[in-house]
Amino acid sequence: xxxxxxxxxxxxxxxxxxxxxxxxxxxxxxxxxxxxxxxxxxxxxxxxxxxxxxxxxxxxxxxxxxxxxxxxxxxxxxxxxxxxxxxxxxxxxxxxxxxxxxxxxxxxxxxxxxxxxxxxxxxxxxxxxxxxxxxxxxxxxxxxxxxxxxxxxxxxxxxxxxxxxxxxxxxxxxxxxxxxxxxxxxxxxxxxxxxxxxxxxxxxxxxxxxxxxxxxxxxxxxxxxxxxxxxxxxxxxxxxxxxxxxxxx
Amino acid sequence: xxxxxxxxxxxxxxxxxxxxxxxxxxxxxxxxxxxxxxxxxxxxxxxxxxxxxxxxxxxxxxxxxxxxxxxxxxxxxxxxxxxxxxxxxxxxxxxxxxxxxxxxxxxxxxxxxxxxxxxxxxxxxxxxxxxxxxxxxxxxxxxxxxxxxxxxxxxxxxxxxxxxxxxxxxxxxxxxxxxxxxxxxxxxxxxxxxxxxxxxxxxxxxxxxxxxxxxxxxxxxxxxxxxxxxxxxxxxxxxxxxxxxxxxxxxxxxxxxxxxxxxxxxxxx
Ligand SMILES: Nc1ncnc2c1ncn2[C@@H]1O[C@H](COP(=O)(O)OP(=O)(O)OP(=O)(O)O)[C@@H](O)[C@H]1O
Ligand SMILES: [Mg+2]
Numbered sequence: 441x442x443x444x445x446x447x448x449x450x451x452x453x454x455x456x457x458x459x460x461x462x463x464x465x466x467x468x469x470x471x472x473x474x475x476x477x478x479x480x481x482x483x484x485x486x487x488x489x490x491x492x493x494x495x496x497x498x499x500x501x502x503x504x505x506x507x508x509x510x511x512x513x514x515x516x517x518x519x520x521x522x523x524x525x526x527x528x529x530x531x532x533x534x535x536x537x538x539x540x541x542x543x544x545x546x547x548x549x550x551x552x553x554x555x556x557x558x559x560x561x562x563x564x565x566x567x568x569x570x571x572x573x574x575x576x577x578x579x580x581x582x583x584x585x586x587x588x589x590x591x592x593x594x595x596x597x598x599x600x601x602x603x604x605x606x607x608x609x610x611x612x613x614x615x616x617x618x619x620x621x622x623x624x625x626x627x628x629x630x631x632x633x634x635x636x637x638x639x640x641x642x643x644x645x646x647x648x649x650x651x652x653x654x655x656x657x658x659x660x661x662x663x664x665x666x667x668x669x670x671x672x673x674x675x676x677x678x679x680x681x682x683x684x685x686x687x688x689x
Numbered sequence: 690x691x692x693x694x695x696x697x698x699x700x701x702x703x704x705x706x707x708x709x710x711x712x713x714x715x716x717x718x719x720x721x722x723x724x725x726x727x728x729x730x731x732x733x734x735x736x737x738x739x740x741x742x743x744x745x746x747x748x749x750x751x752x753x754x755x756x757x758x759x760x761x762x763x764x765x766x767x768x769x770x771x772x773x774x775x776x777x778x779x780x781x782x783x784x785x786x787x788x789x790x791x792x793x794x795x796x797x798x799x800x801x802x803x804x805x806x807x808x809x810x811x812x813x814x815x816x817x818x819x820x821x822x823x824x825x826x827x828x829x830x831x832x833x834x835x836x837x838x839x840x841x842x843x844x845x846x847x848x849x850x851x852x853x854x855x856x857x858x859x860x861x862x863x864x865x866x867x868x869x870x871x872x873x874x875x876x877x878x879x880x881x882x883x884x885x886x887x888x889x890x891x892x893x894x895x896x897x898x899x900x901x902x903x904x905x906x907x908x909x910x911x912x913x914x915x916x917x918x919x920x921x922x923x924x925x926x927x928x929x930x931x932x933x934x935x936x937x938x939x940x941x942x943x944x945x946x947x948x949x950x951x952x953x954x955x956x957x958x
Contacts, residue, residue: 589861590892592846593839594813609892611842629890 456658459617459636460523463515464496470507474514481518484601489519491637494543497530505533512538584620591616591630598636612652621645632677633660640679645689649675659684691799694806695824697848699840701811703832704869707905708927709808710738711916712828715931717772718916721803724763726794727777728820729810730786736776739766740912750778753790759797768917773802786819795823813840813847823853827864828896828934833871833882838890841866845891865896867930872901873945884944897930899923900943 465473481488493515500508508530516522524543525531535542585599587606593613597604604618607625614630616622621643622634628646633655635642640657649671652663656679670686678685696709706729713725727735730750736742741764747757752775759775766772775794778785798805809820821827827848831841849861868887875881884898904921908914916931918924922943929939 589849590845592849593843595846595850609890611839611846611890613839613843614846 457633457636457655457660458492458658459633460492460494462496462526463493463520464498465500465508465511467499467503470503470510473511477511477514477518481520485518490521492521492523494524494526495522495531496526496528497534498526498528500530501528503530505537508534509537585618590626593630604634618642628654631655634677635679642679644675644677646675646677648673649677649686654684654686656684661686691802692804692825693795693799693823694804694826694828695809695821696806696828696830697809697817697821697844698811698830698837699813699817699844700832700837703830703837704899704905705811705830706734706738706808707909707915708828708830708867708869708899709735709806710914711924711927712931712934713804713806714766714769714772714914715916715928716804716806716934717766717769719931719935720771722771722801723804723806724773724775724798724802725806725808726775726798727808728786728816729808730777730781730816731779732810733777733779735808736764736774737912738909739774739914740768741766741774741776742912745776748776748778749794750781750785752794753785753787759794768913784815786816788819788822791819792823813843817844818847818851821848821852824848824862825854826862828867829864829891829893830867830869831887831891833868833876833884833887835882838882838887842891845893864893865934866891866893867896867899869899870901871898871944873943884941895941896933897926898941898944899926899930 495512495515497508512522522540524541525534525538527542527544531542582602584603584605585597587597587604590608591597591606591610591614593611596615597617599618599620601619603620603623604616605623606616609626610616610624610628610630610632612629615633616624616630617633617636619635619637619639622632622645624632624646627648627650629650629652631653632644632651634644635657638657642656644654644656651666654661654677656677659679659682661684666686672688674689676687676689696705696712698705709725713723717723725735725739726749727733729735736745744764747762749762751757752759752762762775764774764776766774795805807820807824810816829841829844831837845864848864849855852862854860854862866888868884871884872881876883888895900922902921902923904918904923905915908918915921915923916927926943929942932939
C-alpha cells in the first residue's frame with residue numbers, strides 16, 4: 441500500500457459498449473413460441489447462456505399479458521439475461537410486473553439489411569429468422585465466418601462465437617462484429633467490434649485502417665480519437681489494459 | 690433472352706431518369722427492342738424527358754390494376770425505332786405497385802423485349818426496392834460527392850441482399866457504376882471526388898462518366914433524350930456507356946480538364 445494514495449473516486453461512469461441481442465417475438469401460439477425458443481437454445485446452449493437480451497414485443501399487441509409473461513419466464517429459465525423490454529404497446533404494461541426497464545431505441549440505419557447468408561450457417565445476426573434445423577452434434581470448435589463480398593453501408597455482420605474474416609472492404613456506415621478476432625483484407629472504413637462478449641485478447645487486423653470506430657471487448661475509440669498517424673496500411677488493433685492500441689503489423 | 694436492368698442510386702436527383710432515357714434510347718438505336726418503365730409513381734418524369742407526356746393514356750398502375758392491358762399502356766417512341774415507354778401514374782399512391790403486379794408486367798414485357806430498363810425512384814424504400822427486385826443487372830448512378838457515393842454503397846448492399854436473385858441464392862446481380870454530373874474542373878479544385886476516389890470506395894466496374902453538361906438541360910427541356918444530341922459531350926458519353934454495356938471496350942472521355950492551349954496558358958498569366 442502506498443503511503444500517499446491518490447484520492448480514489450468512489451464511483452466512475454465509463455463509456456463502454458456491451459453487446460445486447462434483441463429477441464423479437466412474432467405472434468404465435470404460446471406453445472409454439474416456447475418450442476421455438478427451446479429449439480433455438482438447444483443449438484448453442486453455451487453461447488446463449490448469460491447472453492444479455494432485450495425483448496422486442498412490437499408485433500405482439502393483442503397477445504395476453506399472461507402469455508407474454510410466461511414466454512419471458514422461459515427465456516429466463518434458459519439462462520438468458522433479460523435486461524429490458526423494447527418500448528411498445530404490448531411491453532409497456534409489463535414493465536412494472538417484470539421490473540424490467542422499457543428501452544427506446546433511436547432509429548437505426550443498420551440491421552434492416554441482412555447479408556445474404558454467407559456459406560457457414562453459423563452466421564446468424566438476426567434472432568427473428570426462423571430457426572434452421574439444429575445441427576446433429578455441436579462442432580468441436582466454432583468455425584470462422586468468412587464473408588466474400590464487401591460489407592456495404594447499412595449492413596451488419598456478426599460472427600457469433602468465433603472470428604470474422606472479410607475478404608473485401610467494410611464501407612463507412614457498415615458494422616462488423618465478432619466474438620473473436622476480426623480480419624479485414626480490404627480497407628476498414630466502417631465500425632469494427634471484436635471480442636464483443638468480453639474477450640479482451642481479441643484483435644482487429646486490417647489491410648487499411650480508416651475506421652469510424654474500433655472496439656475490443658467493449659472498449660472503443662471513435663474516428664475522432666484515431667490519429668492520422670495511426671490510420672494507414674496494415675494495422676493491428678489490440679486492447680492493452682483499458683486502452684485501444686493501434687500499431688503497424 | 691430478355692434482360693431487366695434497374696437504374697438506381699439511393700440519393701435523389703443524381704440523374705437516374707436522364708440515364709434511363711439515354712440508355713434505353715441508345716440500346717434501341719443499336720437495334721435492341723427496348724422498353725423503359727417509370728417506377729416513380731406519383732412523380733412521373735420519364736415521359737417528360739422522353740417527350741411523350743402528351744400521349745399518355747394509361748399507365749403502369751392501370752395495367753397492374755387491370756384497367757388496361759400492356760399494349761394499350763405502352764407508348765411507342767416517335768423518334769427511335771424499337772423503343773417503348775411505360776409511364777408511371779402521377780396520381781396514385783406508391784403502394785399501388787404490388788410485387789405480384791410488377792412481376793406480371795415484367796414477365797409480359799420479357800416475352801417481347803430484349804431489354805427492360807427500370808427507372809427507379811430515389812430512396813431505399815419500397816418503390817426503389819420494387820424497381821430493383823426483379824432485375825438481372827443494375828446501373829448505379831452516382832454523383833461525385835460523398836453523400837451520393839454513400840447512398841450508392843448502401844444501394845449496392847441492398848441489391849446484394851434484397852433482390853429476387855439474392856433471395857433465391859443466385860449470384861449477386863452484376864452492378865455497373867455510372868458517374869454523372871462530373872466536372873473535371875471541380876475535381877481539380879478539390880470540390881468533388883475524382884473518378885478514382887469513387888471507384889475505390891464502390892469497387893464495381895465502371896460503365897461511364899457523364900460530364901456535367903448544359904446539353905442535358907437543353908435536351909430535357911426539348912423532351913429529347915440527350916443521347917440523341919450527337920454533338921454534345923454528355924450525349925457522346927452516354928453513347929460510350931451504351932457501347933460498354935453491350936460489351937465493347939471504349940476509353941473513358943471527359944474525365945480530365947480541357948487541355949489549355951498555349952494561348953490559354955499565356956493569357957492566364
Ligand atoms: N450530366 C448532367 N449535367 C447537367 N445536369 C444534369 C445531368 N444529369 C442530370 N442533370 C439534371 O439533374 C436533375 C435531376 O436529373 P434526373 O431527373 O435525371 O435525376 P433522378 O435521379 O431521376 O431524380 P429523382 O431521384 O428525383 O428521380 C435534372 O434537372 C437534370 O436535368
Ligand atoms: Mg427520376
